[in-house]
Amino acid sequence: MNTQHSLHSKPHFDVERVRSDFPILYQQVRGKSLVYLDNAATSQKPYSVIERVDRYYREENANIHRGVHMLSERATDAYEAARAKIQEFFNISKSSEVIFVRGTTEAINLVASSFGRSNLKAGDEILITEMEHHSNIVPWQLLCEQSGAVLKVLPITDQGELCMDQLPTLLGDRTRLVSVVHISNALGTVNPIKEIIRQAHRVGAKVLIDGAQAAPHQRVDIQDLDCDFYALSGHKLFGPTGIGVLFGKESILETMPPYQGGGDMIRQVTFSKSTYNDLPYKFEAGTPHIAGAIGLGAAIDYLNSIDWEAVACHEQDLLTYAEQALGSLPGLRLIGQASHKASVVSFVMDGIHPHDIGTILDEAGIAIRTGHHCAMPLMQRMKVPATARASMAFYNRREEIDVLAASLEKVREVFS
Amino acid sequence: MNELRELYQEVILDHNKKPRHFYSMTDPDRKAEGYNPLCGDHIYVYLKFKDHRISEVSFEGVGCAISKASASMMTSALEGKTTEEAENIFHKFHQMITGKPGETPDPTLGKLAVFSGVCEFPSRVKCASLAWHTMRSALAGSESAVSTEREGAS
Numbered sequence: 001m002n003t004q005h006s007l008h009s010k011p012h013f014d015v016e017r018v019r020s021d022f023p024i025l026y027q028q029v030r031g032k033s034l035v036y037l038d039n040a041a042t043s044q045k046p047y048s049v050i051e052r053v054d055r056y057y058r059e060e061n062a063n064i065h066r067g068v069h070m071l072s073e074r075a076t077d078a079y080e081a082a083r084a085k086i087q088e089f090f091n092i093s094k095s096s097e098v099i100f101v102r103g104t105t106e107a108i109n110l111v112a113s114s115f116g117r118s119n120l121k122a123g124d125e126i127l128i129t130e131m132e133h134h135s136n137i138v139p140w141q142l143l144c145e146q147s148g149a150v151l152k153v154l155p156i157t158d159q160g161e162l163c164m165d166q167l168p169t170l171l172g173d174r175t176r177l178v179s180v181v182h183i184s185n186a187l188g189t190v191n192p193i194k195e196i197i198r199q200a201h202r203v204g205a206k207v208l209i210d211g212a213q214a215a216p217h218q219r220v221d222i223q224d225l226d227c228d229f230y231a232l233s234g235h236k237l238f239g240p241t242g243i244g245v246l247f248g249k250e251s252i253l254e255t256m257p258p259y260q261g262g263g264d265m266i267r268q269v270t271f272s273k274s275t276y277n278d279l280p281y282k283f284e285a286g287t288p289h290i291a292g293a294i295g296l297g298a299a300i301d302y303l304n305s306i307d308w309e310a311v312a313c314h315e316q317d318l319l320t321y322a323e324q325a326l327g328s329l330p331g332l333r334l335i336g337q338a339s340h341k342a343s344v345v346s347f348v349m350d351g352i353h354p355h356d357i358g359t360i361l362d363e364a365g366i367a368i369r370t371g372h373h374c375a376m377p378l379m380q381r382m383k384v385p386a387t388a389r390a391s392m393a394f395y396n397r398r399e400e401i402d403v404l405a406a407s408l409e410k411v412r413e414v415f416s
Numbered sequence: 417m418n419e420l421r422e423l424y425q426e427v428i429l430d431h432n433k434k435p436r437h438f439y440s441m442t443d444p445d446r447k448a449e450g451y452n453p454l455c456g457d458h459i460y461v462y463l464k465f466k467d468h469r470i471s472e473v474s475f476e477g478v479g480c481a482i483s484k485a486s487a488s489m490m491t492s493a494l495e496g497k498t499t500e501e502a503e504n505i506f507h508k509f510h511q512m513i514t515g516k517p518g519e520t521p522d523p524t525l526g527k528l529a530v531f532s533g534v535c536e537f538p539s540r541v542k543c544a545s546l547a548w549h550t551m552r553s554a555l556a557g558s559e560s561a562v563s564t565e566r567e568g569a570s
């Protein structure tokens with residue numbers, strides 16, 4: 001990739017070259033070239049990730065942290081190397097603050113269960129926002145049911161931006177935790193999380209950031225953000241499914257009880273008492289998804305080879321192009337028009353249900369997501385039962401947006 | 417686009433646009449709710465009986481073209497039928513939309529055969545079957561809302 005660019009020209013991004021790293025993109029679906037625009041659901045994987053997982057199972061497969069044999073050492077080294085890559089990529093101060101989990105959902109549940117149980121009392125408050133994914137709503141509702149804590153919700157505007165002016169009144173001395181999405185999966189809104197973290201810390205609240213959609217679109221510097229927890233999923237970050245990361249500040253993780261009990265998370269077990277292992281192993285009970293973690297490490301290597309400034313330009317170009325192409329179609333309404341957005345376009349069409357749109361696009365080889373995007377309260381807020389969503393990754397091209405727009409014309413014709 | 421044409425046929429598009437028997441009945445003998453929260457499809461089916469036959473049937477609600485057209489054509493098919501006959505049509509219809517592509521629909525289904533293309537789209541079976549399961553629930557006098565989201569490969 002070209003990293004040589006002047007201050008005045010846009011950094012060059014060779015999308016064709018990047019596409020050639022992703023084998024799945026070169027196939028026919030229903031007789032048409034695949035147009036994959038469902039990246040917010042899951043991203044595709046480069047050769048290097050696929051081959052790394054393959055190599056692990058062919059040459060290194062063994063359980064970690066216990067065997068004295070060669071394969072176990074290799075597997076342990078590769079697993080811990082992946083942790084170190086994640087630590088470096090996200091600028092996390094210690095590798096012991098990187099906990100491998102199944103994904104963002106498990107990361108949030110871990111915090112709700114472990115931090116929540118030991119820190120929240122009746123009357124304490126948890127603050128979320130109106131644009132959260134169900135995985136950042138339901139764990140807190142469960143916690144509130146158990147603890148008597150109260151769930152508060154920061155509203156959003158019609159454009160799909162957080163009502164930041166209401167944040168100071170919603171934060172108070174009973175606020176224990178603020179849990180907010182970095183980038184909305186359904187709208188693409190990029191939230192001002194640094195400001196939210198700053199204000200939350202001022203009242204003594206801890207902050208969890210749901211970073212599932214953010215990490216694939218931008219570099220995330222966790223020390224700079226100063227959040228207390230950051231959750232992300234490997235499969236949205238061009239890595240395998242079933243692996244994710246919870247970052248937690250060491251000082252907080254140390255005070256938290258284990259999430260699950262089992263092997264690897266203990267130091268000593270007797271029937272009268274068990275003592276727990278050091279961080280991060282205290283939170284990694286049982287045999288983890290070793291292959292997944294190593295595959296995610298390979299995805300991080302791949303992302304390190306990319307010019308992120310060029311990616312940002314390319315994705316913003318795709319977003320602008322898509323919003324113009326789709327926004328000019330009669331009867332089509334864009335849902336979520338925040339001033340700061342990632343390359344996600346959510347829309348509805350007059351008199352046409354999103355599922356019918358999805359089926360007709362599928363016939364044209366186009367993969368989009370239709371439905372409520374696991375954000376039912378957000379759909380209610382935007383007064384739509386569901387939307388159609390095209391979500392772009394850096395390997396998408398303008399030509400694919402053209403195919404999408406032309407197919408949406410066809411949708412309109414069918415239903416005219 | 418051949419398969420698609422089979423799914424979105426003129427008759428289906430027409431019933432989607434101008435659904436028949438599309439109203440809330442004020443004094444039904446039976447009423448049931450159908451709700452697929454993942455899709456957002458939400459309907460009510462109303463039935464009235466006279467001399468052991470369905471004398472009036474209607475539906476209301478929101479949904480995709482497939483679910484709306486299916487509900488609309490179902491109401492037309494059920495008028496004047498006995499409970500047993502309605503059950504019988506339900507089974508034949510259900511067999512058709514969950515069957516193998518290319519199978520000839522039961523000739524007694526008449527116009528409902530336009531839904532034979534649904535079996536090519538496993539994720540849309542639940543849309544076509546929602547009104548029918550709701551109708552069955554109304555016949556059975558069930559109180560709880562019906563969902564068809566476990567049908568097909570959703």
